Amino acid sequence: MNGLSKGMPRALLEKAWLGSFLAAAAVWAAAMIYSGGQGGGQMLGAALSFSTFFVIVGIGQMLIIATGPGNVDLSIPGTIALAGAIAMKVMDGEDSLIVVGLAASLAAGAAVGAANYGLIRVLRIPPIIATLSSNLLVQSTAIAYGRGLRVKPPPAFADFTTATVFGVPVLALCAVVFAAVMAVVLARTVFGRSVLAIGQNMRAAWLAGVAVDRTRLLTYTLSGLFAGLCGALLAGFSGGSSLDMGMEYLLASIAVVVIGGTSVAGGKANVPGIWGAALFLFLLLTMLNTFGAGAGVRLVMTGLIIIAVITMAGGDKPAR
Amino acid sequence: MQATSERLIRLQGVAKSFGPVRALAGVDLAVDAGECLGLVGHNGAGKSTLMNVLAGTLEADAGEIVIHGERRSPYNVGLAHRLGIRCVFQELSLCPNLTVAENARIIHPKLSGWGWRKRAAGLIVAKLDEIFPGHGIRADDVVGDLSIGRRQMVEIARAFTVSDRPVHLVILDEPTSSLDSVSAEQLLSFVRKVVATGLGCILISHLLGEVLDYADCIVVMRDAKVVTSRPAREMTRDSLVAAMGDVGDERVVAERPSAVRRRDAAPIRVRVRSRRGGRHELVAHEGEVIGLAGLAGHGQTDALIQIYRSSRRRAADTVVTGPVALVPGDRQTDGIFHLWSIGQNIGIRSLKRMSRRGLIDLAQERQLAEDWKRRINIRTPDMTNNILSLSGGNQQKALFARALGSDAEIVLMDDPTRGVDVGTKLEIYEMIRTEAAKGRTFLWYTTEMEELANCDHVYVFRNGRIVADLASDQLTEAKVLQSSFEETV
């Protein structure tokens, strides 16, 4: 029974991500109808801007979740906060230091990711606990490091992160390209195939010659790297870093991956779905906002949708 | 033998299929009170499935189950327990996080209330004392901390404990596989003793001697059917083996590889020094087919894994010269990637070779798949179909294609023809011979005697050690069996 549901024809798998885009479109249309067609473009622009950040961390989270049950990165919020603080401090408001700052925050993110895998591999700590503990440590580091930090991003960096072309945020365009590249990486490189093989069956992957350790190390490192990138960009986008700016990404990063059609049982990743899911989540909240719903209703709806999606997609082996 | 004794259970026409695989094709079986029934057959003959049906853990597709003269339908575990049918499964059914006493409590729903721990402990320890005197197990030992042999003792003793429910029939599926010879002897004598008091017992074992000595009646299964059912005293080891084995035109003709190779002439590909201090070391030369024989689970797979591991990370006691690929036998847990197409499943081992500037060349991947579809005749309309659309035998062929299509010079095979039909087997043997002739080295663990005839050289394993080293011209079934079973060599 399990085998059959997993052996779904490919056409059906591809529909899984189409669904999240259709849902996003439906939610947008509903909001449009309610508001009488006012501000539709603006709403889309905002959705694209904010979704960009979800997509960047979501792809890292997806790589990890795709390596199979139990694998998850809970250190994303801390990493975002730390990387944002590092980026702002190193850039120090100077345009000339943008590249250095960006590199520093990416390096910090990658280091956190690699350390996570070290805890998992060397100390045999389950990924959930390992990344949870390291999140606490990284968060503390970020607090200690960023105390009293009120550095504005360099003007050129702030401009870049908020720039638009024909109303479309430049950052969103970059993220689309980034997602496309990652989709190709997953489908067409040895690394991508290795991730999916490990997610389906780690032992079989090892026996088939896949470099299991190296691949898993890389997924955790990349997730940290992307969280670092997100932190730096977020700091530029919102005019400076703040310590709690990563908070919502803990749950949101997992939510976009699951809603986007990536299997929590591993072995099945879905890059376009993450874009659809991120847009859907943002637009849903915006729609509820235009309907006049309060924060409470928005949260309840988000939660119910996550549960509904996983219940419908369920039947796979449990991750935890 | 006891005509007057009461019939405990009767199965009639029981059938069970798993997808396309038929595990039971209309099986009849009867056990009387006071009878020990021996059940033998090759791996995959359907014994374990039959026992699962009888224990109520698997539902039969067809057929009827009569217990104490009454037809039982629907039949399930709860009912089986109430009717006094207990089963000691081959894979352990104890909870490793619980103590011995707590595990005893699991199968006795009424064992609760004040002082249940003491009663459970008393129950299990008394039974352990009765069956395995001097067992050295305490009731508050956590099962996960016990050795595998002791765990098996606990599980066996548990099946015989009686609280509010009677025990009428105990099924023992390979009960002695993890027991040392003394405990095994204790168990079998105990079985005879309780059978004399009117209990029914089904004994499944690959140790034919055990079955011949201790069972009243022996049932032989082959290819999902019962082929023989006779009193034990009318059977001999030879007649049992004949009944179990594939006879007639299905038999694989023992076609010896053309002349015994000059072993020393070809370069050495693999050399494994024994870790447990056996006398023999395993050596494989270029172009050889090396058989690893012996009873299932006596260290053959471990040896293959050791070789595989050292091909990826250098180890002191193992020499491997050249790339290695492994053909797993347990397709579901070690082999296939269930979300992928047949082509992707074949290509995974050769991705690096098929990459151009960091990207996998999809045309080349398709080409590889089509090549092997033709060469080993994988029966599918389209290699982009999901791997699960194939039958078991064809899935196995795809795994062979994965290994043979790679750059590997050494191919390790972990009982790869498990549950594969005869036609496919013949194709696989042919393929191995062709590839060996081209200079590839094969290390082949097999549980089937006749497959050893395809090997140039055979090592027999027992308890993780190589106990015999036979060239193909010295190879006889008797020699292999002898070294697999004997304690002293």
Place this chain on the structure above:
Amino acid sequence: MLATLTSRRFLRSALPAISLVMILLPIFYMQPRTMSYFGLNLLLNLAIPIALATMAQMFVLTVNDLDLSIGSYVSLVACIGATWLQQTPLLGVAALLACIVVYGLLGALVHVRNLPSIVVTLGMSFVWLGLAVLLLPTPGGQAPGWIRTVMTLKTPMVPFPILAALLIGVLVHFGLMRSSYGAVLRGAGGNPRAVARAGWSVLRTKVTMYVMAGIFGMLSGLSLVGLTTSADANIALRYTLLSIAGVILGGGEFVGGRVSPIGAVLGTVTLVLAGSFLSFMRISPDWQIGAQGAILIVVLALRALINRRGSTA
């Protein structure tokens, strides 16, 4: 062989107590005043709700699941406690019972549909939090007098938090570790197939464990609101991580039904004390949460070391 095995088992079960002593001794040394009735009361006040939440988490962990919603659930209960339970007790009680029923249904859903519990409870964390925000948009409310009375009980000789923590640990120990159905419940975490083969309903064990989690989460929320007197929708969000950490520190495993209620209570107390320890050490509060992470890693590293030594011995 036997000796090393038993010593390994002993070491493992002693680890939570050792960690507690290692953190308690320096505190007593640096601040001898904490050794008094009032000092301990102050130090350990918040341990009660956290210990209860940890027990809730432990029930779910026993059957190989993880509850990422316990923090927001405790917050919701605290909000219900500070509003409905005080103003319209009947409605309050009904709401709390409904919450427990929802927990049971979650257990059934996770089991029947074979869903990953982290995603389901992740979704529930939004739901509980949303309901809490709806109920109490701004911090406020008032705890019913009887809860406050219970929570500020002045017990003779031994401070109330210590007695309460002890009681919680012993009670759950008897329920889960010593009772006969407790063995089945833990067995369902250790080898669900074996339990099913013995004729038990695994669904029932799972629902039982989730319902227990709901009940203990509720107790946690009520005791919390009794201490703080008013509530807030975000009041206990950090309990999710704290509860997982407490179970693990207390010797619980992620899979396989290996848990220890008394160890988990000790683990909770250790975590609570870690905060005070750091402030006595004059370590900046910036590192408070980091220290919790570090403690977790160190303890798990020690455990890995003990396990490895045991397996190579």
